[in-house]
Amino acid sequence: MARLGGKPVFVDIDPETLNMDVNDAVKRISSKTVGIIPVHLFIQTADMRAIMELAQQYNLKVLEDSAEAWGMECFVYGQWKKAGTIGHIGIFSFFPTKTLGAYGDAGLMVTYDEELYKKIKSYRVHGSTVKYFHDYIGYNSRLDTIQAAILRVKLKNINNSIAMRKKHAMHYIERLKHIPQIKFPKILECNKEVYYVFNLLVPQRDKLALYLKDKGIGTSIYYPMPLHLQKCFSYLGYKEGDFPVAERICKEIIALPMYPELTDDEVDYVCDVIEQFYR
């Protein structure tokens, strides 16, 4: 969007769900706003009911960043809908770490809009609709056949993978919920979650990460720096303090190991070490 000359306007996040704060989004809509890009982060979709209402009210397009959201669902328009199928376009990432991950880079876009579908397909292959005839200046964005083959195999087992992730998440929560320093992100009632990652919000986050590393446990920080403070967006003129919730969460969040093949013993070991740290 920024590459096409659009000006990104950032929105703060909700401190409980860690997704877009729709009340903040409302305040940032102007006559120049053309669309909303909700990012379905970590375990659940953004509040799509509120976002779709807003889009209708202001006649905006909605592009769902569902890169992390394979399998997530949201109750909207009176039914459960899959992440990525609610707005005008949904995008998915099959980066190897994703819930449905290829063995290299891969992705997918979905839409119900026939015109957009044709355009997207064309942009995918250098803006060509008929071989060697180019209507647009497009991209080389084809899905490699080898990645497609791998994804077809993994797709058969995806529901089981998602169930295993949930089992590990419940195990973590059961073991860690008594530690008063630890907060878990809140899941909205209108969402069916998928544990793409398992995040905690904690004090002394960096110390905990080092402590876990020392005991052979890897963690990740999603994300160390919010978008408005990234160098690539410095031209927008944002400064520290502009999005206080996102800034605070960047300092408190830590992701524990989460993948279907984790064993119960491994989850117990991670929890034992976290207990030791806060004791």
Ligand SMILES: Cc1ncc(COP(=O)(O)O)c(C=O)c1O
């Ligand atoms: C929320 C979100 N959006 C976009 C992306 C980018 O996906 P890709 O690396 O497949 O282009 C990612 C991947 O990490 C992501 O998590």
